[in-house]
Amino acid sequence: SYVLTQPPSVSVAPGKTARITCGGNNIGSKSVHWYQQKPGQAPVLVIYYDSDRPSGIPERFSGSKSGNTATLTISRVEAGDEADYYCQVWDSSSDHVVFGGGTKLTVL
């Protein structure tokens, strides 16, 4: 089955840039979605179709892909960005949605 690999944790100082990666075989051929989840809350979509941003999501959030890796970039990180982040793709070989294991972003 298809696997998405994320680093368990990323730490960044306020005002700096955080990059959260999501690795998967041939991910370049798949659409990647990203979610932010704060403790006790439902996930929130922050990037869809690799790099599109839903209304209401700050421009500081952006998405990209290169090779077998997708990246969520958060610029000018704020304390309120501290959360778990998940990537997601549709695996057409199994007709299943696959989530990455999640990355805990800590703002120092």
Added chain:
Amino acid sequence: QVQLVQSGAEVKKPGSSVKVSCKASGATFNSYTINWVRQAPGQGLEWMGRIIPISGTADYAQKFQGRVTFIADESTSTAYMELSSLRSEDTAVYYCARGGAHDYWGQGTLVTVSS
């Protein structure tokens, strides 16, 4: 404003079943798939499957096949997830989410399985 509102928390005995509802408002119900995702305590997101309301066709993740059933009631814009033969490992928050991008999520329903 699209909203998905789920039913309340449940406590169930091992071996029993649970049925969680997800009522949609603010958009045409049958225009999107409804996904079910669960999250065990301290764990990540796990996709259980999806239903296409307009056809009633459902896809189930292999792990749950034979134990889970999705239903979509277009008359009330409500989707249901029923999970049977519950065990302690099924203790989790269960979410519904709209469409391939999962752009809107329900608030979650905590299901606790305990004897």
